[in-house]
Amino acid sequence: MSSRQTAVKTVLWTIMGVFAVVTIARFANGLGAVTHLSDAAPWGLWIALDVMAGVALAAGGFTLAATVYIFGLERYRPFVRPAILTAFLGYAAVAVGLMYDLGLPWHIWHPIVYPQLHSVLFEVAMCVMLYLTVLALEFSPVVLEHRWFDRPVFRTVHRLLKRATIPLVIAGIMLSTLHQSSLGSLFLITPYRLHPLWYSPIIWILFFISAVGVGLMMVTLESCVSAWLFHHERRADQLAGLGLAASVVLLLYAGLRLGDLAWRSQLRLALQPTSMAALFWFELAVSALVPGVLLAIAAVRRSARGLGMLALMAVLGIIGYRFDVAVVAFSRPAGASYFPSWIEVAVSAGIVAGAALIFLFFVERLRVYPEEPRAEQLPVAVRHIDPYGTRPLLPSVLAVPRRYSMGFVIGAALALAFLPRAGWLGATAMREPVSPARVVPGVVRALGATPGYHLAVMSAGAQDARVAASVGLLEIDGNRDGRVVLFPHDLHEADLGGAQSCVMCHHANLPFRRNTACAGCHRDMYSPTDVFDHGSHAAKLGGNGGCVRCHPNSELAKTRATATPCDRCHADMQLAGSRVRPARTFDGRTISYVDAMHRLCIGCHTELHQKEPAKHPADFALCGNCHRDAIGSSFQQLAPYAVVEHDVPSSTRVGG
Amino acid sequence: MSVKAILTDTTLCTGCEQCVAACKRVNGLGPDRPYRWQLRINDLSATRFTTILHRDGQSVRQQCRHCVEPACVSACLVGAMQKTPEGPVIYDANRCMGCRYCMMACPFEIPRYEWSAPVPYVRKCTMCAPRLAEGKMPACVEACPQHATIFGDRDALLAEAHRRLRAGPGRYVDHVYGEEEVGGTSVLMISSIPLDFLAARAGVTDQPLPELTWTVLSKVPPLALGMGGLMAGVFWITQRRMKLQREPEDRDREPRSQAAPGKADSARPIEDGRHK
Numbered sequence: 025m026s027s028r029q030t031a032v033k034t035v036l037w038t039i040m041g042v043f044a045v046v047t048i049a050r051f052a053n054g055l056g057a058v059t060h061l062s063d064a065a066p067w068g069l070w071i072a073l074d075v076m077a078g079v080a081l082a083a084g085g086f087t088l089a090a091t092v093y094i095f096g097l098e099r100y101r102p103f104v105r106p107a108i109l110t111a112f113l114g115y116a117a118v119a120v121g122l123m124y125d126l127g128l129p130w131h132i133w134h135p136i137v138y139p140q141l142h143s144v145l146f147e148v149a150m151c152v153m154l155y156l157t158v159l160a161l162e163f164s165p166v167v168l169e170h171r172w173f174d175r176p177v178f179r180t181v182h183r184l185l186k187r188a189t190i191p192l193v194i195a196g197i198m199l200s201t202l203h204q205s206s207l208g209s210l211f212l213i214t215p216y217r218l219h220p221l222w223y224s225p226i227i228w229i230l231f232f233i234s235a236v237g238v239g240l241m242m243v244t245l246e247s248c249v250s251a252w253l254f255h256h257e258r259r260a261d262q263l264a265g266l267g268l269a270a271s272v273v274l275l276l277y278a279g280l281r282l283g284d285l286a287w288r289s290q291l292r293l294a295l296q297p298t299s300m301a302a303l304f305w306f307e308l309a310v311s312a313l314v315p316g317v318l319l320a321i322a323a324v325r326r327s328a329r330g331l332g333m334l335a336l337m338a339v340l341g342i343i344g345y346r347f348d349v350a351v352v353a354f355s356r357p358a359g360a361s362y363f364p365s366w367i368e369v370a371v372s373a374g375i376v377a378g379a380a381l382i383f384l385f386f387v388e389r390l391r392v393y394p395e396e397p398r399a400e401q402l403p404v405a406v407r408h409i410d411p412y413g414t415r416p417l418l419p420s421v422l423a424v425p426r427r428y429s430m431g432f433v434i435g436a437a438l439a440l441a442f443l444p445r446a447g448w449l450g451a452t453a454m455r456e457p458v459s460p461a462r463v464v465p466g467v468v469r470a471l472g473a474t475p476g477y478h479l480a481v482m483s484a485g486a487q488d489a490r491v492a493a494s495v496g497l498l499e500i501d502g503n504r505d506g507r508v509v510l511f512p513h514d515l516h517e518a519d520l521g522g523a524q525s526c527v528m529c530h531h532a533n534l535p536f537r538r539n540t541a542c543a544g545c546h547r548d549m550y551s552p553t554d555v556f557d558h559g560s561h562a563a564k565l566g567g568n569g570g571c572v573r574c575h576p577n578s579e580l581a582k583t584r585a586t587a588t589p590c591d592r593c594h595a596d597m598q599l600a601g602s603r604v605r606p607a608r609t610f611d612g613r614t615i616s617y618v619d620a621m622h623r624l625c626i627g628c629h630t631e632l633h634q635k636e637p638a639k640h641p642a643d644f645a646l647c648g649n650c651h652r653d654a655i656g657s658s659f660q661q662l663a664p665y666a667v668v669e670h671d672v673p674s675s676t677r678v679g680g
Numbered sequence: 681m682s683v684k685a686i687l688t689d690t691t692l693c694t695g696c697e698q699c700v701a702a703c704k705r706v707n708g709l710g711p712d713r714p715y716r717w718q719l720r721i722n723d724l725s726a727t728r729f730t731t732i733l734h735r736d737g738q739s740v741r742q743q744c745r746h747c748v749e750p751a752c753v754s755a756c757l758v759g760a761m762q763k764t765p766e767g768p769v770i771y772d773a774n775r776c777m778g779c780r781y782c783m784m785a786c787p788f789e790i791p792r793y794e795w796s797a798p799v800p801y802v803r804k805c806t807m808c809a810p811r812l813a814e815g816k817m818p819a820c821v822e823a824c825p826q827h828a829t830i831f832g833d834r835d836a837l838l839a840e841a842h843r844r845l846r847a848g849p850g851r852y853v854d855h856v857y858g859e860e861e862v863g864g865t866s867v868l869m870i871s872s873i874p875l876d877f878l879a880a881r882a883g884v885t886d887q888p889l890p891e892l893t894w895t896v897l898s899k900v901p902p903l904a905l906g907m908g909g910l911m912a913g914v915f916w917i918t919q920r921r922m923k924l925q926r927e928p929e930d931r932d933r934e935p936r937s938q939a940a941p942g943k944a945d946s947a948r949p950i951e952d953g954r955h956k
Contacts, residue, residue: 056795062717063725063792066783094911096918127778127793127800134758134777144893145781146757147900190915198908202900212892213751216787216881228896355880357789359719451796453713505720550714550721618711643825646696 028253030424033384036377037428041435043374046367049447050124057446058367064360067350069368074121074375076207076346078114079152080231081339083239084246085111085159086193086200093193099262105166105392106250107243112159113379115152120375144209151203158196161185166390205232211349219353221293221304224284227349230277234311237273238342240266241315245335248328250393264325267334271319274338278312300353307348311341367447370439456549458502458617460541466497466510502617503549509621509650524601529624531604546617556590556612584611603628625650683748683866684767684812685834686821687841688741690871691851692828695732695739702823703730706808717795726794729805730820736873741829743820744769744790744805745858745878746866747888752782752791754890760802767834767866768807776801787862787879787889807866834866841870863888 050058061068088107091097123129135149167173168182185192208231211218224230244266251258285291294301315338324330351362386392446452495515501508517525526539533540547553565573572578573588580586590610603624614620626645633645643649703709709727712718722731730743750769752761760776763769782802783791794800808818816822821831830837841856857875858865861884869875876882 052798054796054798054800055793056715056717056797056800060716062795063783063789064717064719066780066793090911094915094918096922125779127780128776129778131758131775131777134775138758138760138775140757140759142754142890142894142897143757143781144897145755145779147897149757194908194911194915197911198904201907202904205903206900209893209896210781210784212896213755213785213889214787215889215892216879216884217784217789225892225895354784355789357719450798451715453715456714507722550711643696646698646825651695651697 034427034431036381038431038435039373039377041432042370042439045436045439046370053450056451060365064356065362069364070121070125072347072350073372075118077343078118080235080238080342081242082111082114083235084243086196087236087239089193090197103243108163109392112163113383115156117375117379124371144206148203148206151199155199158192162192204235207231217355219300220290222349222353226284230281233277234342237270237277240270241335241338248332267319267325267331271316274312274316307344310337311345456503458543458547458549460543461498461500463496464499466495527599527601528603531602545614546620548616550616552613555614683834685837685866686831687837687868688829690738690740692826693739694826697732698823699820702819706819724792726792726803738873745788746807747862748864749888749890751785751889755781755785768809770806770809773801789880837868841868860886
C-alpha cells in the first residue's frame with residue numbers, strides 16, 4: 025500500500041472518529057441541539073450538500089452508462105465501473121444523510137405505505153429508492169467477480185445480471201432523468217420564497233442538465249484523483265473527450281438559465297448591484313461559464329492540471345447552485361440567518377469519508393478500474409525489526425490498521441472536546457438577563473365617568489390640560505425588548521394600604537438591602553435563577569464543620585434535593601401578609617421573572633375581580649390590562665422623553 | 681358540511697392576546713422559551729400557534745391560513761398534512777417522517793418544528809379541528825373579547841367581510857385577504873393596513889401553488905417512457921450499426937453475428953475478466 029493511500033485513509037478514519045461522536049449527539053439530543061437549522065431555515069447543509077448536490081454528483085453513473093452501453097462509445101468503458109460505484113455510494117450517502125436530516129428517520133419507509141402522487145418529494149423518494157436498487161444490481165457483477173464468489177450459484181447470478189445489463193441501464197437512465205429533474209421540481213411550489221434569479225418554471229430542466237454536466241465533471245475529477253492516488257496512467261484522450269462533452273452540457277445549462285431569465289424578463293434583476301445578483305453571477309461563472317468556455321479549448325482539456333482544476337471548479341459550482349437554491353436564495357424572515365454548525369459539517373464530511381473508504385475498499389479488492397492489474401503491484405508488507413517493543417511480535421499487517429484506529433480515536437477525542445453543551449445535554453433555552461424596572465415620569469388622567477386611569481409617559485415639560493396628576497411610573501421591561509408594562513407603583517401602594525403593604529409583593533430582600541427589586545432575585549426572563557450563595561453560607565456556618573447544618577444525612581449525596589429547605593433556618597422568608605408563598609421546599613432557585621410577575625399580578629387581579637366584579641370588571645384581570653404598550657410605542661428611547669400614550673383604554677383601573 | 685373559516689378584522693383587535701392564551705390552553709402548549717431558533721419570544725413557534733404582530737399601530741393576528749389548496753398538503757410525501765372538507769389543514773404525527781418540506785413550501789412561513797426534541801414533530805394551528813368535530817368554535821375565536829376574530833361558513837364570512845368593507849370605506853384596505861390569494865384561504869382578514877407582509881413575498885397571485893407542481897409532475901410518466909423509448913431506440917441503432925460494421929469480418933470467420941446484442945458486449949475481455 026502506497027504512503028499516499030495510507031495518508032488519505034488515515035485522514036478519512038480521523039473524520040470517521042469525529043463522525044461517530046457527533047452521530048451519537050445528533051440522535052440523542054435532536055436536530056436543534058447540534059445543527060443551526062431553524063424554523064427560518066428548515067433545510068440546511070445536509071439537504072443542500074448530502075442530498076441535492078450528492079445526487080447531482082452521482083449523475084456520472086447514468087451518464088457514463090448511457091454513453092457506453094446505449095450510445096456504444098466503447099472508449100469510455102473504463103470509466104463505467106468507477107462511475108457506477110461512485111453513483112451507488114453517492115446514493116447510499118444520500119440515504120444515510122437523510123437519516124440524519126429527517127426528524128423521524130425511523131419513518132423513512134412511510135412513502136411506500138402512504139403514497140402521495142401529488143408530491144414531488146414522493147417521486148424523488150421512489151426514484152432514489154429504485155435507482156439505488158438498480159445501481160446495486162448494476163455494480164454487483166463486479167463484486168461477484170471476486171474469487172470468493174467463484175461458485176456455481178454465484179456464477180449463475182452473475183450471468184443473469186450481465187444479461188440484464190441493458191434493461192438495468194435503461195431503467196437507471198429513466199429513474200435518473202426523473203429524480204434529477206424532480207429535485208428541481210421540488211422548488212416549483214416556492215415561487216414566493218425562492219429568489220427570482222433562482223426560481224424558474226423550468227428549474228427541473230436546469231437541474232437535469234446541470235446534473236449531467238457535473239456528473240461528467242465528477243467522473244473526470246475522480247479519475248484524476250484515482251490516477252494520483254493509485255499511481256495510474258491518466259487516460260488523456262478519453263478524459264479530454266469527457267471534458268468536451270461537459271463543456272457542451274455546462275454551456276447549454278448556462279445558456280438555458282440566462283435565456284429563461286431573459287425570456288421571463290427577470291434578467292434585469294441580475295444586472296442590479298445587489299448581493300444576490302453578485303452571488304448569481306459568481307455561481308454561474310464557477311459552475312458553468314468558466315469551465316464551459318475553457319474546456320472548449322483543446323489544449324486546456326488535454327492538460328492534466330487544467331482539466332482537474334476545471335472539473336473541481338464545476339463540481340464546487342454545481343454544489344453551490346444546489347446550496348443557493350435550498351438555502352442561500354431561499355427566503356427567511358428579517359433577522360434570521362443560517363450558517364451550518366461544525367457538527368453539520370462534520371456529519372457531511374463523515375458521510376463523504378465513509379463513502380470514500382468504501383470506494384477504496386472496493387477499488388483495492390475488486391476490478392473497479394478494469395485494465396490496471398493492481399493486486400500484483402501491491403508492495404509486499406515488509407517486516408521490520410523494532411528494537412523497542414512488541415511490534416515485531418504482531419503481524420506487521422496490523423501496523424497500518426493501528427494507525428487508522430489512532431486516527432479514529434483522535435477524531436473522536438477532538439469531537440468530544442469541542443462538542444457544544446447542547447450536544448451533551450440537548451437544546452436549552454438561552455439566558456435572558458433581567459434589568460430592574462426603571463422609574464419614568466408619567467401622568468395619570470382620570471377617565472371621567474368610568475372608573476380607572478389612563479397612564480402615559482410624560483414628555484419633559486409637556487403641558488396637557490387633561491392631566492390629573494403626575495406620578496412616577498415603573499417601566500417593567502425586564503429584557504428591554506420594547507414590550508413594556510407601565511406599573512404605577514405609588515398608586516398601588518396607596519390603594520393597598522400604605523407602607524404596610526410593601527410585604528405583599530416584596531417578599532424577600534437580599535442581605536443588607538432594603539426593598540430589593542424583583543429583578544434582584546428573579547434574574548432571568550424565562551428561566552429559573554439560582555440565588556443561593558454556597559460560599560457565604562459555608563463561611564457563616566463555620567467552614568466545613570457547618571456542612572451538617574444543611575446536609576444532615578452524611579449517607580446521602582449532598583445535593584439540593586437532600587439539603588435542608590431554606591426556610592428551616594430563615595423563618596422570616598414567609599412574611600405575614602405576603603402575597604407570595606415560596607415553596608416549602610425552596611432550594612435557592614427562583615422562578616423566572618416572567619413567571620414571578622405573572623403569578624404576583626394575575627393572582628391579585630383575578631382575586632379582586634372575583635371579589636368585586638362591579639368595581640373590577642372582567643378586563644381588569646386580562647393580559648391587555650397591563651400589556652397595553654406594544655402598539656406603536658417604543659420605550660427603548662427614554663430621553664428626551666417623548667409623549668408616548670397608550671391607546672384609548674377601555675379600562676386601566678388601579679385599585680379603584 | 682360547508683367549508684368553515686375564520687374572519688379576523690384587525691381594526692377591532694386590541695392585541696390582548698386572549699386568543700394566544702386560549703390556543704395555548706386548548707393545545708397544551710406551555711410557556712414559550714427563548715431558544716436559539718426563536719427570533720422573538722412571541723414569534724410563532726412549536727409552543728405558539730398564533731401570535732399578534734404589531735404593524736403601523738395595528739394588531740395583526742398571525743396563524744395558519746388553512747389554504748383552500750394548501751402547498752403543505754401538496755408537498756407532503758406521506759400525507760401527514762391533510763386538508764379536511766370542513767376547511768382545517770390538519771397534521772397526522774403518526775405519518776410524518778420529519779422532512780420539513782411542508783415548512784419550505786408554505787408561502788406564509790407558518791409550520792414550526794420541535795427543534796429541541798429528539799423526537800420532533802411539525803406543529804401548527806389546526807383550526808381546532810377536534811373542537812370543530814365536537815361542534816365547538818376554535819378556541820381563539822371563542823376567547824376573543826372584541827369579536828375581532830369570528831368563525832363561520834366561509835361563504836357567509838366572505839359576505840360579512842365585503843359588507844364591512846362597503847360599510848366603512850376608508851376604514852379598511854379594500855381587499856379581503858385570503859379570498860383569492862393562492863387560490864383562497866380559510867382564514868380571511870380585513871385590515872386598515874396592507875397585509876402583504878404576512879406572505880413570504882409581496883405580489884402573491886391567485887394561482888394555487890399545487891398547480892405549479894402538477895403542471896410538471898403530470899408530465900412524469902410520458903417523460904419517463906419517452907426517455908426509456910429514446911434510449912432503447914438509440915441502443916437498437918448503435919447495435920445495428922456495430923453489427924453492420926462487424927459483418928464483413930464475421931463472414932470470414934465463425935458466424936458470431938447470430939449473437940444477441942447484449943452478448944456482443946459481454947464478450948469483451950474487460951467484462952469477462954473473472955478471477956480464476
